[in-house]
Amino acid sequence: MRPPKQAPKTSQHIGIEWATHMVWPDDASHKHNRGRLAVVSGGPLQTGAARLCAAAGQRIGAGWVSLIGEPAAALMMAHHETERLILARMPDHTLLDLLYGFDALVIGPGLGLSPQCHKDVVSVLTGFDRPIVLDGDALALVAQDGVSGELGQALCARQAPVILTPHQGEFERLFPQANPSVKLAATLECAKLYRTLLVNKGHQTIVATPQGRIGLSQSTTPFCASAGTGDVLAGMIGGLLAQGLEPFDAACGGVWLHSQAANRAGPGLIASDLIAHLPDLLNELAPSPLKRANPPADHP
Numbered sequence: 670m671r672p673p674k675q676a677p678k679t680s681q682h683i684g685i686e687w688a689t690h691m692v693w694p695d696d697a698s699h700k701h702n703r704g705r706l707a708v709v710s711g712g713p714l715q716t717g718a719a720r721l722c723a724a725a726g727q728r729i730g731a732g733w734v735s736l737i738g739e740p741a742a743a744l745m746m747a748h749h750e751t752e753r754l755i756l757a758r759m760p761d762h763t764l765l766d767l768l769y770g771f772d773a774l775v776i777g778p779g780l781g782l783s784p785q786c787h788k789d790v791v792s793v794l795t796g797f798d799r800p801i802v803l804d805g806d807a808l809a810l811v812a813q814d815g816v817s818g819e820l821g822q823a824l825c826a827r828q829a830p831v832i833l834t835p836h837q838g839e840f841e842r843l844f845p846q847a848n849p850s851v852k853l854a855a856t857l858e859c860a861k862l863y864r865t866l867l868v869n870k871g872h873q874t875i876v877a878t879p880q881g882r883i884g885l886s887q888s889t890t891p892f893c894a895s896a897g898t899g900d901v902l903a904g905m906i907g908g909l910l911a912q913g914l915e916p917f918d919a920a921c922g923g924v925w926l927h928s929q930a931a932n933r934a935g936p937g938l939i940a941s942d943l944i945a946h947l948p949d950l951l952n953e954l955a956p957s958p959l960k961r962a963n964p965p966a967d968h969p
């Protein structure tokens with residue numbers, strides 16, 4: 670079958686309308702019912718990606734965000750983190766033990782590629798029944814296995830939602846048969862192959878479901894090409910999933926908020942700037958009673 674030349678009818682430009690899916694806190698909200706997000710860190714020298722991711726998930730509204738790492742990584746994170754809770758994974762802990770009670774998980778940013786990392790990704794895909802975002806090294810591990818390998822099969826068999834967020838290099842490794850000149854068709858085929866929702870990133874970002882639903886975004890500044898910006902996107906999507914958004918809405922909402930934050934940051938952008946721009950963006954989107962109070966006119 671020849672690839673479609675144009676976007677299928679189900680494709681939508683990802684614009685401000687995705688904000689209508691946002692979940693806002695109300696008087697009954699408390700930190701445990703606004704979404705609990707877990708992010709798995711790599712080793713003590715690789716905690717930065719997971720920390721960016723977790724901070725983004727918290728800024729976008731998840732009420733409780735934990736970073737999980739082996740004891741040395743946990744200690745390193747504890748030196749840096751204030752609002753994120755650190756969970757040290759002791760030798761007798763499985764990852765699933767520590768994930769009890771969380772609403773969503775991001776795994777992959779800075780994770781590493783060791784056999785233990787592989788085992789952990791298999792264990793969450795088969796044993797964690799809440800939404801998962803796979804990014805970074807988790808995607809490298811899936812690509813190493815291929816679709817017929819253990820991780821590929823775990824993805825295909827999984828019933829609960831999972832979102833893959835590859836950049837171009839990761840996408841090409843996940844789906845080596847892809848023709849890069851037809852990114853839309855290749856993204857759809859890859860989503861079908863792994864039976865999962867894909868966010869294929871880059872100047873043009875494509876969100877695709879295995880059923881053929883498509884979201885397209887190409888309004889982001891190229892200053893976004895900076896280390897860690899993808900980790901922030903994974904955290905934003907994870908934070909929206911933790912708050913209960915449907916996976917397609919969480920993916921498109923994350924992509925849109927990320928692009929708006931990037932455009933506001935502009936020249937000189939580094940990944941943490943995207944997180945810093947979220948409060949202003951969210952304030953503009955929030956229902957009137959929730960908007961930030963303006964200082965009185967005579968405020969100094």
Ligand SMILES: NC(=O)C1=CN([C@@H]2O[C@H](COP(=O)(O)OP(=O)(O)OC[C@H]3O[C@@H](n4cnc5c(N)ncnc54)[C@H](O)[C@@H]3O)[C@@H](O)[C@H]2O)[C@@H](O)CC1
Nearest residue numbers: 717718777778779780805806809836837838839896897900
């Ligand atoms: N603050 C941090 O600690 C950061 C950690 N990071 C982590 O570092 C690990 C390696 O990440 P990489 O993204 O380098 O992944 P990989 O090392 O798996 O892939 C990079 C390779 O893909 C190729 N490539 C092709 N198109 C590309 C594109 N559009 N964007 C990026 N690479 C492209 C590159 O040339 C390179 O050979 C991951 O675990 C990642 O999460 C990065 O996210 C950067 C920030």
Ligand SMILES: Nc1ncnc2c1ncn2[C@@H]1O[C@H](COP(=O)(O)OP(=O)(O)O)[C@@H](O)[C@H]1O
Nearest residue numbers: 836870871872889891893894896897898899900
């Ligand atoms: N040229 C570009 N124009 C617009 N957005 C870009 C461009 N290059 C990268 N991006 C965006 O920046 C982010 C980079 O993600 P990724 O490469 O995974 O980062 P990292 O792994 O370093 O966190 C993605 O959201 C991607 O869409």
